[in-house]
Amino acid sequence: MTADDRIRAEGPPSSLQKSPRPGETAIRGFLFICGAISIAITVGILYELGKESFLFFQDESVSVVDFLTDTFWQPQVGRFGIWPLVLGTLMITIIAMLVAVPIGLASAIYLSEYASRRVRGFFKPVLEVLVGIPTVVYGFFALTFMTPLLRSALGANVVGFFNVLSAGIVVGILIVPLISSLAEDALSAVPDSLRQAAYALGASKLEVSTRVVVPAALSGIAAGIVIAMSRAVGETMVVTLAAGASPRNFIPGEDPFFGYILNPFQSAQAMTGYIAITANGDLSYNTIDYNSIFSIGLTLFFMTLGLNSLSRRLVNRFRQAYQ
Amino acid sequence: MSVQAPERRRADFFPTEEEYTGHLGWRSRKATWFQGFCMAMLTIAVIALVTLLYTIINDSFGLVAIVNQNQPEDIVADLGYDPETTGLNGITFDEMVGLLEANVSSGVGRRLEREQRFYENRLVFESDQVWAEICASEEPPSGCTAAPRDQANVFALVQERVVQPDVIASNQLVHSLLDPGGFEDEVASGFEAGRFQEYTFEQVEFEWRAWFSPTFLLSPASATPEIAGIRTAILGSMWLVIITVLFAVPVGVGAAIYLVEFARPSRFNNLIQTNINNLAGVPSIIYGMLGLAILVRVLEPITSGDIFTGGTSPSDNGRTILSAGMTLGLLTLPVVIISSQEALKAVPDSLRQAGMALGATKWQTVRSQILPVAMPGVLTGTILAVARAVGETAPLILVGAASFITVDPSGPFSKFTALPIQIFQWTSFPQEEFRNLAAAASIALLLLLLTLNAAAVILRNRFSRRVE
Numbered sequence: 150m151t152a153d154d155r156i157r158a159e160g161p162p163s164s165l166q167k168s169p170r171p172g173e174t175a176i177r178g179f180l181f182i183c184g185a186i187s188i189a190i191t192v193g194i195l196y197e198l199g200k201e202s203f204l205f206f207q208d209e210s211v212s213v214v215d216f217l218t219d220t221f222w223q224p225q226v227g228r229f230g231i232w233p234l235v236l237g238t239l240m241i242t243i244i245a246m247l248v249a250v251p252i253g254l255a256s257a258i259y260l261s262e263y264a265s266r267r268v269r270g271f272f273k274p275v276l277e278v279l280v281g282i283p284t285v286v287y288g289f290f291a292l293t294f295m296t297p298l299l300r301s302a303l304g305a306n307v308v309g310f311f312n313v314l315s316a317g318i319v320v321g322i323l324i325v326p327l328i329s330s331l332a333e334d335a336l337s338a339v340p341d342s343l344r345q346a347a348y349a350l351g352a353s354k355l356e357v358s359t360r361v362v363v364p365a366a367l368s369g370i371a372a373g374i375v376i377a378m379s380r381a382v383g384e385t386m387v388v389t390l391a392a393g394a395s396p397r398n399f400i401p402g403e404d405p406f407f408g409y410i411l412n413p414f415q416s417a418q419a420m421t422g423y424i425a426i427t428a429n430g431d432l433s434y435n436t437i438d439y440n441s442i443f444s445i446g447l448t449l450f451f452m453t454l455g456l457n458s459l460s461r462r463l464v465n466r467f468r469q470a471y472q
Numbered sequence: 473m474s475v476q477a478p479e480r481r482r483a484d485f486f487p488t489e490e491e492y493t494g495h496l497g498w499r500s501r502k503a504t505w506f507q508g509f510c511m512a513m514l515t516i517a518v519i520a521l522v523t524l525l526y527t528i529i530n531d532s533f534g535l536v537a538i539v540n541q542n543q544p545e546d547i548v549a550d551l552g553y554d555p556e557t558t559g560l561n562g563i564t565f566d567e568m569v570g571l572l573e574a575n576v577s578s579g580v581g582r583r584l585e586r587e588q589r590f591y592e593n594r595l596v597f598e599s600d601q602v603w604a605e606i607c608a609s610e611e612p613p614s615g616c617t618a619a620p621r622d623q624a625n626v627f628a629l630v631q632e633r634v635v636q637p638d639v640i641a642s643n644q645l646v647h648s649l650l651d652p653g654g655f656e657d658e659v660a661s662g663f664e665a666g667r668f669q670e671y672t673f674e675q676v677e678f679e680w681r682a683w684f685s686p687t688f689l690l691s692p693a694s695a696t697p698e699i700a701g702i703r704t705a706i707l708g709s710m711w712l713v714i715i716t717v718l719f720a721v722p723v724g725v726g727a728a729i730y731l732v733e734f735a736r737p738s739r740f741n742n743l744i745q746t747n748i749n750n751l752a753g754v755p756s757i758i759y760g761m762l763g764l765a766i767l768v769r770v771l772e773p774i775t776s777g778d779i780f781t782g783g784t785s786p787s788d789n790g791r792t793i794l795s796a797g798m799t800l801g802l803l804t805l806p807v808v809i810i811s812s813q814e815a816l817k818a819v820p821d822s823l824r825q826a827g828m829a830l831g832a833t834k835w836q837t838v839r840s841q842i843l844p845v846a847m848p849g850v851l852t853g854t855i856l857a858v859a860r861a862v863g864e865t866a867p868l869i870l871v872g873a874a875s876f877i878t879v880d881p882s883g884p885f886s887k888f889t890a891l892p893i894q895i896f897q898w899t900s901f902p903q904e905e906f907r908n909l910a911a912a913a914s915i916a917l918l919l920l921l922l923t924l925n926a927a928a929v930i931l932r933n934r935f936s937r938r939v940e
Contacts, residue, residue, distance in 0.1 A: 180726045184744050187747050187809070201765065263510065272518070285863070286528070288899060289914055293899075293907055383758075421757050424870070425757065446758055457750060457753035
């Protein structure tokens, strides 16, 4: 009878048996709770936003249909249509993307395809510093530098003191580093063999970058752009300080489209701006104002969640192609 | 059945020689332009950063036009000092209190004394009898229990109440340097246009002022921009950092250890992972709303400190440092988890196997083998996450950071203000002087973040050396 057979027959000797370790189990339990807290946070966010929004829609002056279709946000007279606030958010986001996508993408291409090690060593920290600056400082910058600049360049009668353009440009600057770093990661993940093949065919550096490397990294770049967009939608301080505190109520079909509804030179409150301004100061519970910020928060949550999931999907596609 | 390929000659695939050489110049010009374009875009990003820093510094220093109700030189001379050698801060404590007695109305004086008394052993504005009465009342003012005012505090009061400086106009650094006369002309024409009706031009003094100065860092907040400081805000921010770290680091690192070392692939564990990635993308203002609804409102008995102190906490609702710090902790948590996970995943598997082979349990392996190696990465990620949280403003607005507080926070249950909130408030005021204050406070905030980042680098270097 060999030792193996004996163990099979009798089980391991008691000294090798797994002994109960209460300490180990307790630590394991604690670590599991730490992991599960993140689920609790999500549940908490959804529950609170949902509950307060539900209370908001219970109010007799509010209806879900009006909330989703009305183009006036005037809590004073009981009109709660989310479109003016969404309009403000979208305008700022679009302007920000118009600023950030060319700058961020071109910077990423330069850093990944052209720059020498020394040049990268200079520019990368600069972009990292831009990420680290708090958004309230960007808000200060928008109000004391960008707005006066725009007003003196385009005329103080054209550009208002609070305006969408200034907020949009500064939000754009704020998300440049996000786009450039994510895009650069995607570009450097493209295998060198593709570049070498293109060079071997006689392509110039421009042709290699724009027709081979960028298309190959496209879903990674797109993921970065979408993430940056989600960041712009959720950005609060610049928008609150520079874009003003009056929702741009409009009558569809009657108000001039480009002269008023989409005019970037005047103020328009964004969703985050409304939440921040309303909550600033002592907001009493169970009022319609208190509940309304949660309904907007819920809308904002789903908007950013949608953008973030889209971005993750794009990244996964990119990973499948090259890893 | 085969498809007949269309017949092509060689010349269709490749350009002819003329075509090739004809395009060559254009192609290389295009490539150069593109490189220039990319370079220009990158430069724009750098210019943006430089402009931002320039704006802040430019607004933090410069010439001001100031009117003093009482000239410090006259005050000092009246007290028998030589104004050439002694400044207003050179006089004694008793003389300062005497100045206040002489210049402040008795009502204001009593209010100041009830806030905080001047001497331990005697009263200046109140009578002993009234003092004993109000201190025995239901709600005694803070002066009954607090320590007496110190020299710096009284000096600030003298500045505020006796000298009463009023900055009527301020100028920016670069403009002040290049064209100092221009500012005086501006103020003069302001007087001609009747803008400053309560003063005459002869009263105005032009002087250099550094809005960002040691006094600014050390004085409490005030409604008067000339003497306002950010001590309260800095202390508030530091309290927030402490609570954020105490909450986010153990929980975050614990969650990361669970996910990397213990969790087997299961539906629930995948859910946790996806969920953390999603939480990292939730806008900070939503965390603020979570903090408002749960920490400030539902958990009010805990966050206001009522259940610990039996209802005598310094704050009467849940809008406290504890609520705000926890909110920032929740906000930081996903980032801490993700960066700690990266650090743990970078530890080579051979270390785990070696630990297991020696008979260590999983937790023993993690504690003594894996965590020390992963520590530099964990710390760096954590500090960077906390640095981001320090600059967050929106969640603090939601959980109700008070905008105007002059009393230093005394513990996790006090009301508070923080640096970013102070910047936000000052930026939204219309007067020019508050812009200067906002700029100076921005410098302070950036310096604080720089310190945190430097700490991250130093800690990382130190730990990685020890492990090697």
